[in-house]
Each structure stands twice: as C-alpha cells, then as structure tokens.
Amino acid sequence: MTGSISYGRPRNVTRITQPDHAAGTTPAGSSMAETAISLRGLSKHFGTVRAVDDLDLDIADGEFFSMLGPSGSGKTTVLRLIAGFEEPTGGTITLGDEDVTDRPAFARDVNTVFQDYAIFPHMSVLENVEYGLRVKKVGRAERRKRAEEALETVRLGEYGARRPHQLSGGQRQRVALARALVNRPKVLLLDEPLGALDLKLRREMQIELKAIQREVGITFVFVTHDQEEALTMSDRIAVFNEGRIEQLAAPVELYERPASAFVAGFVGTSNLIAGEAARQVVGQEGAFVIRPEKVRLEAAAPAPSSEVCVAPGVVREVVYLGALTSTVVALDAGPTVTVTHPNTDTTIDAALERRDQRVVLTWRREHLVSLGSPDPATSPEEETA
Numbered sequence: 001m002t003g004s005i006s007y008g009r010p011r012n013v014t015r016i017t018q019p020d021h022a023a024g025t026t027p028a029g030s031s032m033a034e035t036a037i038s039l040r041g042l043s044k045h046f047g048t049v050r051a052v053d054d055l056d057l058d059i060a061d062g063e064f065f066s067m068l069g070p071s072g073s074g075k076t077t078v079l080r081l082i083a084g085f086e087e088p089t090g091g092t093i094t095l096g097d098e099d100v101t102d103r104p105a106f107a108r109d110v111n112t113v114f115q116d117y118a119i120f121p122h123m124s125v126l127e128n129v130e131y132g133l134r135v136k137k138v139g140r141a142e143r144r145k146r147a148e149e150a151l152e153t154v155r156l157g158e159y160g161a162r163r164p165h166q167l168s169g170g171q172r173q174r175v176a177l178a179r180a181l182v183n184r185p186k187v188l189l190l191d192e193p194l195g196a197l198d199l200k201l202r203r204e205m206q207i208e209l210k211a212i213q214r215e216v217g218i219t220f221v222f223v224t225h226d227q228e229e230a231l232t233m234s235d236r237i238a239v240f241n242e243g244r245i246e247q248l249a250a251p252v253e254l255y256e257r258p259a260s261a262f263v264a265g266f267v268g269t270s271n272l273i274a275g276e277a278a279r280q281v282v283g284q285e286g287a288f289v290i291r292p293e294k295v296r297l298e299a300a301a302p303a304p305s306s307e308v309c310v311a312p313g314v315v316r317e318v319v320y321l322g323a324l325t326s327t328v329v330a331l332d333a334g335p336t337v338t339v340t341h342p343n344t345d346t347t348i349d350a351a352l353e354r355r356d357q358r359v360v361l362t363w364r365r366e367h368l369v370s371l372g373s374p375d376p377a378t379s380p381e382e383e384t385a
C-alpha cells in the first residue's frame with residue numbers, strides 16, 4: 001500500500017455505497033425478516049481498552065452472520081456479550097423482542113460452539129449430544145429422539161455408539177455442533193469453530209456448516225479472522241476494527257466495494273493507488289483500490305482508451321501458487337501492484353522469465369473502487385457538478 005492518500009471522488013469510477021452499519025439497518029435482502037439480535041450502543045471496556053465501542057447492529061432471523069476482523073478487534077467480546085458471559089459497560093442486547101441485557105447466560109435462548117469444544121471422552125457420541133437435555137430434565141425417550149435427529153442433521157447418524165476418540169477432528173466438531181443444535185436455540189454463536197481443523201477439512205466443513213444452517217434455519221453468528229471462510233458461508237459480514245464495525249455488507253459487496261483501505265486490505269488482496277500515483281495512473285485525485293485479478297500484464301502499452309488505465313513498471317517477483325501465478329510489479333508511478341492470473345495458457349517458466357523485465361499493467365477503469373471522500377467539504381454533488 002502506498003503512503004499519502006488524498007481523497008476525492010472522481011468521475012467514471014465505481015461509486016462505493018456507504019457502509020450500512022447505522023442503527024436499524026435492515027439485513028440484506030430481508031426487509032421483512034424479523035430481527036433475531038439487536039445491539040444498541042453496546043460497549044465493553046477492559047480498563048482503558050475499548051474492546052467493543054458503541055456498537056449498533058441488527059442480525060436477522062435465520063441469517064448466517066459473520067464477524068470478521070484481526071486479532072483483538074472485539075469479535076469474541078461481542079459474542080460473549082450476546083451469550084451473557086460478559087457484562088456490557090453500556091448499551092442493550094435484545095434477542096427477538098426481549099431485552100436480555102441483565103439476564104444471566106443460562107436464561108438466554110442461545111448456544112455457543114467454541115473452537116476448543118468440550119466433549120466428554122467417557123460418554124458415547126449419543127450420550128454427549130443428549131447431555132444438555134438430561135440437565136434440562138427432558139424425558140429419556142424424547143431426549144434420545146432429539147439427540148438422534150441432531151446427529152442426523154450433522155451427518156453423524158451412524159456414529160452414535162462411538163466414543164469421541166474414535167472420531168476424526170471434523171467429526172468431533174460436528175458432535176459439538178449437534179450438542180448445541182439439540183437444544184433448538186433461536187441463535188447459535190460460533191467462535192472460530194473450525195480453527196483447529198486442517199485446511200482441507202476446514203473447507204469441507206465450511207460448505208457443510210452452511211448447508212446445515214440452511215436446513216435448520218437457526219440464526220448463526222460466526223466469529224472468524226479468516227476472510228475466505230467468511231466469504232464462503234455468510235449472508236452478511238461485519239468487518240471489525242478496534243471494537244467498531246468498519247463495514248457491514250454481503251460478501252460480494254464487501255469484496256467488490258470495500259469502503260475503506262482497511263477493509264480492502266483485510267478482505268482479499270488489494271492494490272492501493274493514491275496520491276501522486278492516482279494523479280499519474282488514474283488521472284484523478286483520490287485513493288483507489290484495484291484487485292489483483294482485475295489487472296492485466298502486457299508486454300507493451302495498448303492503444304490509448306479513456307476506459308483503460310495504463311501503468312508501466314518493472315516485474316519484481318513472480319510467485320507460483322498452483323492454480324494461479326502472482327506477479328509483483330513496481331510501477332514507475334510509485335506503488336507496487338500485485339497481479340494474479342490463472343495458469344491456463346502461460347507456463348510458469350514464461351512467467352518467471354518476466355522477472356526484472358519492463359511490463360505494462362492495464363485495467364478497466366470500471367474495476368477501480370474509489371475509497372470515497374471523507375472530507376465533507378468535497379461533496380460528491382459538488383465534484384460532479
């Protein structure tokens with residue numbers, strides 16, 4: 001990312017929509033949906049640390065909602081506040097239409113699945129799933145029926161008699177999920193539940209978890225620092241930064257229209273063109289993001305066109321990524337831009353030969369995302385007038 005950023009919204013550039021994290025925001029595509037969770041002015045301070053800072057958020061019934069952000073950005077604290085494991089410093093928490101701010105954890109209709117799921121090793125899988133119902137004094141026959149249903153839901157119908165040590169990591173995580181689902185909570189809170197799984201299993205479980213959520217229709221609130229995971233599963237994603245939401249949007253919107261350099265950098269790889277580089281390459285003032293897959297790498301400049309940005313530079317690095325090759329180019333205009341392209345036609349040897357060579361990067365102007373004008377003195381209307 002380059003240094004100085006001057007703001008201003010240029011013409012002919014994709015407009016970003018404002019992050020819709022204001023109070024009362026309606027979840028995407030669900031204007032009629034009921035609200036499962038409503039947070040108003042929610043804060044949690046640990047001494048001088050504002051772990052959660054005046055948060056307003058509505059999560060819809062049946063939504064797969066993810067909280068994404070770097071370590072320490074406040075995601076887990078929000079989850080723990082909803083669950084009732086932490087007391088807020090200020091604000092309110094409403095589940096359905098009940099204000100539960102002052103209710104203890106056990107009196108809230110939510111269940112939590114953690115990364116380090118606690119399964120009792122001395123009990124069978126079925127007994128593990130039944131356990132919560134036993135505590136609630138649900139009768140034996142009903143208990144068994146519901147536990148078997150929950151195991152079916154997580155595709156472990158055949159595994160009830162096994163002991164936890166006879167299961168794989170992914171299967172154990174599914175037992176933890178079944179244990180939470182068996183209580184039929186309105187809301188399931190999941191704190192990095194796939195964090196302990198290897199990448200392949202994690203990817204499989206992402207697809208499966210989303211399918212299970214669709215099937216049961218329970219609201220899932222999912223905490224992760226893995227952007228790919230959030231993009232794969234979520235209806236909407238809130239990107240957290242220092243206890244606040246930077247942007248709240250559906251996955252496509254978040255990736256295609258990041259509202260800030262922080263979001264652009266955190267969700268996917270992004271190239272920032274700002275300041276003098278923007279003047280030279282884009283021909284306008286401002287800060288812009290261009291995604292690596294939108295950039296083409298050419299040997300020579302194409303015929304001039306008002307629809308295409310052209311940026312000459314030198315190849316600094318070529319990285320083979322299996323399905324893709326990633327090429328890092330230092331632009332004459334200053335910033336370093338990463339380009340990715342699928343390894344469909346070019347061989348890696350041909351790509352590697354480009355190292356230290358002069359190339360020309362091009363991208364369509366419509367693929368640039370403006371990071372907007374935070375300066376109220378330069379309103380978009382004034383600028384386009």
Ligand SMILES: Nc1ncnc2c1ncn2[C@@H]1O[C@H](COP(=O)(O)OP(=O)(O)OP(=O)(O)O)[C@@H](O)[C@H]1O
Nearest residue numbers: 046049051069070071072073074075076077078225
């Ligand atoms: N019990 C606590 N006492 C003091 N500080 C805390 C406590 N819990 C969290 N914090 C601080 O609050 C901030 C937010 O922490 P939180 O665990 O919510 O972040 P996170 O986004 O979930 O991070 P991670 O992805 O690492 O779990 C951090 O600065 C953390 O150090």
